[in-house]
Structure formats: structure tokens, C-alpha cells
Amino acid sequence: MASKVIISVAVTGSIHTPTMSPHLPVTPDEIAEQSIAAAKAGASIIHLHARDPKDGRPTPDPKVFMEFLPRIKQNCDAVINITTGGGANMTVDDRMAAPLVAKPEMCSLNMGSMNFGIFGLADRYKNWKHDWEEPFLRGTDNFIFRNTFGDITRILKELGETHGTRFEHECYDVGHLYTLAHFVDRGLVKPPFFVQMIFGILGGIGADLRNLVFMKETADKLFGNSYRWSVLAAGKNQMAFCTQAAMMGGNVRVGLEDSLWLGKGQLAPDNASQVAKIRRLIEELGLEVASPTEAREMLALKGGDRVGF
Numbered sequence: 001m002a003s004k005v006i007i008s009v010a011v012t013g014s015i016h017t018p019t020m021s022p023h024l025p026v027t028p029d030e031i032a033e034q035s036i037a038a039a040k041a042g043a044s045i046i047h048l049h050a051r052d053p054k055d056g057r058p059t060p061d062p063k064v065f066m067e068f069l070p071r072i073k074q075n076c077d078a079v080i081n082i083t084t085g086g087g088a089n090m091t092v093d094d095r096m097a098a099p100l101v102a103k104p105e106m107c108s109l110n111m112g113s114m115n116f117g118i119f120g121l122a123d124r125y126k127n128w129k130h131d132w133e134e135p136f137l138r139g140t141d142n143f144i145f146r147n148t149f150g151d152i153t154r155i156l157k158e159l160g161e162t163h164g165t166r167f168e169h170e171c172y173d174v175g176h177l178y179t180l181a182h183f184v185d186r187g188l189v190k191p192p193f194f195v196q197m198i199f200g201i202l203g204g205i206g207a208d209l210r211n212l213v214f215m216k217e218t219a220d221k222l223f224g225n226s227y228r229w230s231v232l233a234a235g236k237n238q239m240a241f242c243t244q245a246a247m248m249g250g251n252v253r254v255g256l257e258d259s260l261w262l263g264k265g266q267l268a269p270d271n272a273s274q275v276a277k278i279r280r281l282i283e284e285l286g287l288e289v290a291s292p293t294e295a296r297e298m299l300a301l302k303g304g305d306r307v308g309f
Helices: 029-042 062-075 092-101 119-124 134-142 148-164 174-185 210-225 236-247 271-282 292-299
Strands: 005-009 043-047 081-082 105-109 166-171 195-197 225-234 252-253 261-263
Touching: 005 029, 005 225, 005 271, 029 043, 029 062, 029 195, 029 271, 043 062, 062 081, 062 092, 081 092, 081 292, 092 148, 105 148, 119 134, 148 166, 148 174, 166 174, 174 210, 195 210, 195 236, 210 225, 210 236, 225 236, 236 252, 236 261, 236 271, 252 271, 261 271
Parallel strands: 005 043, 005 252, 043 081, 081 105, 105 166, 166 195, 195 225, 225 252
Antiparallel strands: none
16 A cells, blocks of 8 residues: 555635636535545545635635535545635634534644745736635735644644544645654654645745655654655646655645646646546556545544544
């Protein structure tokens, strides 16, 4: 199983806005349909945010999550992974609201506070579908994405220790790996933990392949054989970085949260198309894609029968 590659798909996120692509899933029906299709295409983990179905803005409302979580679970066996990052201007209480109700097998967990600049995206568009989009994006030039040691400890205890949820530890820079090591040393994170290395977000480490090698070397030094790792890269770097990660023995994450594109100048028509592409690349390298059952075993997850939906 060591050679099997886990494909995660981040279906909608909170970065891209409806103006940017007509294919971005917004309503619960769209999120459910694209999640199920992505699972059929080969994704074994589905990472989920929620959006207000009226205008597509990110929402932490557990009721909205519950409009698509049961449907996804009923129609595929993929691991469901719910955000604790939420979206800009959400409090930590907001970000934990849905996970505490859903008690999922996995949640994302950001491993440090950071500048998170997506304001540059606003310069690419002139006509907006909704009034909230441009101010939302431009406001990130004065925004700190809060993830304090206290916040991380709270999430690890209230979701991890209480509900058996395990985490996709999102590391946007090398320092985040050392923060994760701190929590491993404290016994709040236990092997085999899952490290998501993230490249190309303004405020985090850049999308340079030398940085990928450095992040992997640092993680090996800190964690030895105690962890599994994955890579995502923003925008145009998505497929190249994921392919390189697979060649290095890692796992991959694609999806419209991370990139709206399938190829140069070609919007992805859905999440499944990105999953199908990275699956084809992985298999052409002579590697095998992990099933949901195998992903659960690799990451020591509690199982889909022990969630709250």
C-alpha cells in the first residue's frame, strides 16, 4: 500500500467567487453532485466548505452543510473532510460550528496564523455577479488568517480527542511544520498524521519546486516515518506540483478550491475533470490510486459509520 496515492478533492473552498467560473459549485445540490462525481472519478477524500446558496458567499452554517453531507455519504464511500479554516472574517467559533455537529472522519487544520492575500484576484474582473465578491477579495490585503496555538489546541481537543476526528494538517510554510512538531511532542497529534503542504498562496511559501523538496526534507527530519504527506498548489501550479509529489512518494490534492483550471486557458468544467486528469497522470507513472478503504487504513480514520450525519 506504500505505493498507493491518495487523491483528495477540495470541491468549492472559500477563495474563488461565482464570477470567476460558472462551474464553481455553490448550492448544496451542486456541491453534492460534484463531490459524488469526483469520488467516482477516483478521489478518496472530499474536502468541503459551504456557501450561501443565494449568492455563493462562504458560510459556516451547519444547516447548509447538512443539506449536502448526508447526500454525499449516501452516494459514495469517500472520506468526508470538513474545513475548520472556513473563510475570511469567520471567527474560530464559526469555523468549528459545522464540524462539531458533523463529527467527521477528517477536518482540515491550519497550522499557523498568516497573511492570506487573495486581493490580486480582484484585478482580473470588472463585472461582478454579486456585490460581496470584490470587497471580500480586496479586504484580504489587511487580513490575518488567525490560527493561534490556543486555537489549534482547542480544535485538536474538541474535535480530535472528543470526537475521534483526524486532521489534514495544512502547512503553508516551513514554520508550520515546526508548529506541527510542537503538537506532536505534546502528544496532541499522533501518528500516522497527514501533512498537506501548500504552495503558491501569497503570504505562504512560493510555488518553487525547490521549496517542495525543502518542505519534504524538513518534514522527514521532524517526523521520520510517522506521517503521510500530500501536496496542493494554487492555480496554474496545481497539476505540476501534484505530479511531482506523486513521483516523490506523496499524495495529491486537486479541486476547484485550489485551481479553477484544467489546462492553460481552459476552465475546468467540474471537479471530476481535475480528479480524472491527476489520476491519469498518476497511473501513467506506474502508481496506483488508493481507494477510500485504503485511505482510511493509511490514515487510521475512525470510519464513516461513526460520524454525525
